[in-house]
Amino acid sequence: xxxxPFGPGSMHWETAGEYRNLFVAxxxxxxxxxxxxxxxAVAEHSTYKTDPWGRLNRTLTSVQTWVYGGxxxxxxxxxxxxxxxxxxxxxxxxRGYHALNGEAWAFVHLSLFERFIVLRRYFGTPYxxxxxxxxxxxxxxxxxxxxxxxxxxxxxxxxxWAYFDDMVANRLEAHPTALDVLAQLRRSPKPPGLPEALxxxxxxxxxxxxxxxTVGMLPPAVRQKLGLTWTAREERRLRQVGRAxxxxxxxxxxxxxxxxxxxxxRRAARNPRELAx
Numbered sequence: 118x119x120x121x122p123f124g125p126g127s128m129h130w131e132t133a134g135e136y137r138n139l140f141v142a143x144x145x146x147x148x149x150x151x152x153x154x155x156x157x158a159v160a161e162h163s164t165y166k167t168d169p170w171g172r173l174n175r176t177l178t179s180v181q182t183w184v185y186g187g188x189x190x191x192x193x194x195x196x197x198x199x200x201x202x203x204x205x206x207x208x209x210x211x212r213g214y215h216a217l218n219g220e221a222w223a224f225v226h227l228s229l230f231e232r233f234i235v236l237r238r239y240f241g242t243p244y245x246x247x248x249x250x251x252x253x254x255x256x257x258x259x260x261x262x263x264x265x266x267x268x269x270x271x272x273x274x275x276x277x278w279a280y281f282d283d284m285v286a287n288r289l290e291a292h293p294t295a296l297d298v299l300a301q302l303r304r305s306p307k308p309p310g311l312p313e314a315l316x317x318x319x320x321x322x323x324x325x326x327x328x329x330x331t332v333g334m335l336p337p338a339v340r341q342k343l344g345l346t347w348t349a350r351e352e353r354r355l356r357q358v359g360r361a362x363x364x365x366x367x368x369x370x371x372x373x374x375x376x377x378x379x380x381x382x383r384r385a386a387r388n389p390r391e392l393a394x
Contacts, residue, residue: 156292239359
């Protein structure tokens with residue numbers, strides 16, 4: 118299947134490689150693992166507990182390649198499908214699962230669109246309805262790069278929000294994996310190679326901040342399903358942090374605003390001779 122890669126001029130080109138996206142990484146994984154098939158597959162086959170930093174790095178590399186990798190983007194989408202082809206089993210409730218189940222595969226991808234909208238609401242300038250429509254069209258295109266079945270992707274923005282609300286209400290559950298992801302975020306595991314004595318005081322604060330941001334950015338209906346509390350005072354604190362990031366992030370030099378793959382791809386697109394050199 119031939120799929121046109123992303124390039125300059127697309128909304129994803131401007132946003133997908135920003136470090137700012139890390140603010141929704143935790144909540145994205147929580148929401149995704151609330152789908153029973155995804156939660157079971159991650160519990161049995163993911164390294165999010167044994168190698169959390171390595172898993173994060175591999176995920177970020179893959180995501181950036183989809184958007185900034187040129188022809189490598191569709192190839193990465195195919196690689197991911199092949200990687201997940203043999204991931205299957207039976208969960209703790211006796212339900213069979215497969216990582217390439219159409220609904221589950223689509224939800225992992227489509228939930229990222231919802232997270233991008235929420236990210237901008239808290240940590241940037243909220244998207245207008247027209248911008249959301251454009252971004253969703255690009256998300257559908259990205260779904261094709263990832264080999265998401267066309268029938269699993271809602272046709273337009275209005276259909277997407279009806280789909281997402283239905284998934285939260287009727288398919289997502291307080292899966293043990295989602296709750297464990299929250300616990301892991303709160304503990305904030307030590308990066309490899311860093312002495313424990315240096316990480317411990319910093320890590321505790323990092324873990325609490327990660328947990329705070331993750332819980333705060335979850336949809337209220339998701340928090341309710343997970344039995345999580347969120348107060349008006351906490352909401353105000355999160356929005357204060359978000360406003361500060363929204364002001365600072367766009368003013369950062371490009372090399373500090375974007376992750377390496379995105380940064381180099383953007384530079385090369387502006388100056389192809391630099392890439393050839």
